[in-house]
Amino acid sequence: MSQVNTQQMGRLVAAGSIENLDEAVNALARLEALHIIDYDGSEDGFSLGSPNPSSEDVGKVLVRARSAASIISTDGPDNPVPQAPVRKSLSDELPSKIDELLQASSRIDDLENEISALEEEMGGLSMVAPLGIDIELLGGYDSVSSFVGTVTDTDAAAAAVGQGGILFQAKKGNQNIVAAFVRSEESQSTASSLESAGFESLALPEGSGSASERLEKASSARDVLVSEKNELMEKIAAWEKSNGEMLACGLEVLERDHDVLTAPVRIAVSEHAFVLDGWLVMGRADEVQKELKQVCLYTEVTPFEMEAGGGGHGHSDHDHHQEMPPIAFQDRNTSKPMELLTDAVGRPAYGRIDPTVFMLVTYPIFFGIMLGDMAYGLITMGLGIMLIQRSGTNEMLNLGGKFLMYIGVGTVVFGYLYAEFAGWEIFPHHGSNPAEALQFLYPAIDQGAYHVWSASFPLGIELAFPFHRVVMVSDHGNLEHLILLTIYLGVIHVFLGLIIGFRDIMLYGNGHGGVGFICAFFEKGVWMVLLVGGFLFAYGFLGPSDAEWMLMPGAVICVSATVMLMWTLYNYHGVPFPINIGLAPIEAVGMMPTVISYVRLFAVGVVGVKIAETGNEKLFSPMMDIISDGGQAWMIPVLFLGWLAVQFFAWGLGVFSPNIHAARLHFVEWMRQYYDSSGEEFRPFGLRSRFVEVD
Template sequence: MVLRPVRMAKVRIIGSVSKRDRILSALHDLGVMEVEEVGKEVLSVLRPGRNPEIYQKVINTLSRFRSYEAQLPAREVRGRKRFDSVEQVLAEADSLNIDQDLKILKQQESDILGNIRDIESRIEPVSAISDLNYDLGIFNGARISSYIAVPQGKDFDPSLLRETLKDSVIREISGGRILISIPREQEAFLGRVASESGIRLMHIPDMMGKTPSQYLEELNRKLGENRESLETVRKALIQLSENYYERVVQIREQLEIEARKMEAMEKQAASGDIFVLEGWVPERDMARVERVLDRVSNGSVIVSRVETDEVPPTLMDNPRRFRAFEFFVRFYSIPKEYEVDPTLIFALIFPVFFGLMVGDWGYGLVILSISLWLLHRLDHPPKKSHIPRSLSRFALTVFGPNALRTLARALIPGAAVAIVAGLLFNNFFGFPLLPHTVFAVSTGFGGAKILGFPPTPSESFSATVVIPKILLLAGYIGLAMVTFGLLLGIANSLFIRERRHAVGKAGWILLAWGIAVIGLDLIHHNLSFSLPTGLVNIICLGLIVVGLALIIVFEGALSAIELPSIISHILSYTRLVGILLASVILAQVIDIIFIKGVDKSVGLAVAGVIILVLGQIFNLAIAIFEPGIQGARLLYVEFFSKFFQGNGRVFRPFGIKRRYTLNQVDEAEAK
């Protein structure tokens, strides 16, 4: 079912030890079983499983091949290799030993790179004084040391250094750089001054008998020689990778699989020729598991269901287009197997709440554009970014690429709703651009007249008339959402046969409707409540009495203390209107300041444009974060609390995806 996690079954696999490796390989490649420790009833007759001695050799060899893969230049792997046993993959690994060749080449590469860095660090300061025809020996000695200072700010005044470093020789050279010769005992003081003044220091290399230009020529020659040597070493590494990389990644992947199989063996029980393995499998995959294991073991296996009261792991399985919203449900909590999975509900309702609270088709278009741009940028990162690196690094540190991608996908439908709502409300960055308004939420600033449009029907409405009506609508939305949540809670209770809780939640529905209808009716009729003649009010009082009785009888008298929360949760949905009005009013205030400034003078017009741009950017930021936070809160607190307990654990099947090796399942299913 879409609204529930996948039904799980606990299974017990009994097989022949001689076929254990093939059975574990098939289970790994199926990737549908979470292996657990065998139960006490099994351990009472069988011994716990233990990793064989070969396990340590697998781990050591795996570590070696991971190192190979990390050091070799990556290349495309086109083939896949089949390994039939752990002995085969270990024999293949022993036959491929490139330790010595790889160690020598990587050491040479490291040494050459160190030389290049050292030469480049010398070239920069020497280049700065290459036009000085002095012996480099005069710049450094037993009592003097010389530096090139590079100010980081454009407006740095060298006279400040002369005042601070009075015992030093300071000379301005090309490119805004400064040559400083200072007594050696003052080097630490120079370092502090440079740090405080935002100056980068480069030490002039110690060299006797050469002018800067001569030494620079020698450094460039050495740099070229080292780069040629580096190119030779890297070509040798590429050749080594051409010869061995494919085999390395194939062996590494199979060793990882063998290590996981041996970890699974730790959870088994065995005795003689029989082993037992237990775990969780989705019910929909039971037949496939039985069929594949029967074929790979030639009938030497028994797969049976284990009756248990344990809480199974949770496997959420929503339609592909809605899976991005699983992130928001997981952020709150993982549903248990018997609970309703609210992902689909969240995916349908959150964008509506978000779009209604934004309520501006200009903001909606910007949010949609940002979301689409962000998805494209994450999927196709540019070689050179114009965004400050610190900002990009901060965003990726806070959210991470996957979280940013999920957030962008979730905002797209919300932005679409915001565009539709904005067209209905006639709001474009607060301006009523359209000649007609379907639903008026403006407060009558008269922007249409200022922009040259004829008066719209909405301009005849007063905010004091419109706002109570949409507040009333928001109240009924809250009543519907709370009722829906309680109905889902009833479904959960009936699913696990807790009928008393189901009846108690039915009482809460009756109570909520009785109180809410009376309260909303008071708002609608201007606080005119007549008990004797109001038939609806009499019915609502009956609902309150019956609902309260059901709550006390089936959930206990203490449950009545939750009465204020049910009312507050319904009223909380009026924030949909509050945030919408706050955004609309702020946008219109910014627009009015801009329009008034344009009418007055050039100076005020410039100030108005600045206020318009900065104000709309600020309001746009609010329009992204506030509706997002409040929309999620309405679902998390006011809706989820009626049916969702969570605290489930994620289903983690045994197995990793093969990329370079062949699996047994495809062959078994092809038979």
């Protein structure tokens, strides 16, 4: 099947003797080809299967292994390892080592609690120790009230206690600590007077004896506990270094085993038989049936066929709704990194066009148009290569690295077309710069000229090489030309989305029961007509005088499309009259900002260039002047570091901002013309391998 479609799916039903259930599950796990449909218990005579008895033992080890994995940090081996040594370790020393790790971690938790309690006690003791009074003497009297705390005004505190009381004073840093003792009948007035002295009560430590001695003992005890904790943490670090990779591998094997052993709970069983139900890719149907026939009495695979007008994941409110299969991407290599973008939106509904291959072409182009600088493209490619080299068994990181390579290539290509390097023009219109050294990469340009080649095309299209996007046309640049090109690119991109939507609705329906050419015309064809009419009207209105003839035909086409859109809203979307009459013009006008949104391809790029250009003018040029003049040499490293900071800021902004805007143009402006993201991901049951090979 074409790469622009997802894989054809089929429904597998298999039945066999209950004694062969475990063998059937093991076969499916090895094949990793069936998306199991969990049995819902709705059929008479069938119930959910029971997990394999050994799953309980595996589950216990798995829980401990997961706990251990949460304690340490390990990425696992860089390359998959054989399964045999991992299983040998699981049956031998790894469980006991896991227990050692868990015990050490548990002891650290206990130590942290004890240390926290001691530090809290030391905090209280350190406040009262300067008073030199034993702890039991600070309170607990029958006829005497005590006040222990801090004050801001010691003279006021002394006055509050008066002649009839006793006041002890001490200092701890900038704090004034007091202990006041008065007769119980004077406690209320003393408390009121102490408030004016800024009195704040201290929590008295429990126990007895000298606070200083207690503080010294608590400090010694804490030091012992901290030392023990540090030793255990070093032990855990050593454990991680020697056993971390094996733990990651063992955890993967245990999770595989647990999935297989508990899989029967997803399958319908009776007293004597079991029934498997699920989706598979038709390309593997024969392979799966051949394997299952060895353990099943009956197998059948039925290719899935869309019912016109009844498809779509969702729309369950309609009377007729077809159960849809999960979505499996085509087997890909080059375009596989772009699946990250498709999955970010959601997989396409079954039978609909898969945008992945389209984005392999358009996404790097859009990104390159915006960033368009050879230096930044090379840095982006370098980052991508680094991620690929460090990805190891991490497929997501590997795909991310390849994605950066793609957009980096697009940036280098457009940087070459723009003749830009690190914010400099390779063929500067004014002055000179270091990037002029790269002129050898280009064909010779005549003296006084700025382009190797330039040409004018219909509809005001101007192309040139190099294409000077940051220089006005009046100064022999192409800035205004790029603005116009981005609008035309928006028209083409949106029109492509409408064509895809037309095809999908004509073949599979609009999700509301409509299907066929007529439905597709009113759902998507009307928008195509509107887009063409709007283009003619806009060009006739804004273009040269010899294009004014387009004005009237464009207006007629737009009005006709708007009238047809009224019918679309009424007949296919249930918008009642007269609301549809008012809503249609509003919807029609919405096409204009959709197309104009593509001007961001120009605007975002120019902003990034100007940031880098500012750094070059304000930092790099003065640095070169100092180097040539020989004065204020101390400024050279300052200016150089500042220039590097601006360059990396411009590159970082250039990587994130164009990605955001390229994603918006694809996910919003383009995909909303056709895309149905209701597809469910195809998740085949099986022994997925990341760190450990599958036998």
